[in-house]
């Protein structure tokens with residue numbers, strides 16, 4: 001990763017350049033926010049990038065900073081079959 005892709009947060013920790021802002025915009029993010037974006041180094045992204053999941057708090061915080069509606073997490077657990085269900089025709 002190019003050195004200018006990161007910026008220090010503390011003496012020990014660093015982050016992707018542009019992500020430690022009120023209105024975050026990672027240096028590796030390509031495209032137009034709210035239209036279509038992609039990570040320019042997806043395969044090489046850091047573990048902290050991998051921790052962010054769609055619709056989680058950090059994802060939605062960034063969306064709100066760009067005036068986008070938050071995503072809503074949907075429970076994707078398999079539904080149980082209701083064996084007593086009867087069709088009405």
Ligand code: SF4
Nearest residue numbers: 026028029039045049
């Ligand atoms: S996933 Fe890619 S675009 Fe998003 S913060 Fe990480 S390096 Fe930047």
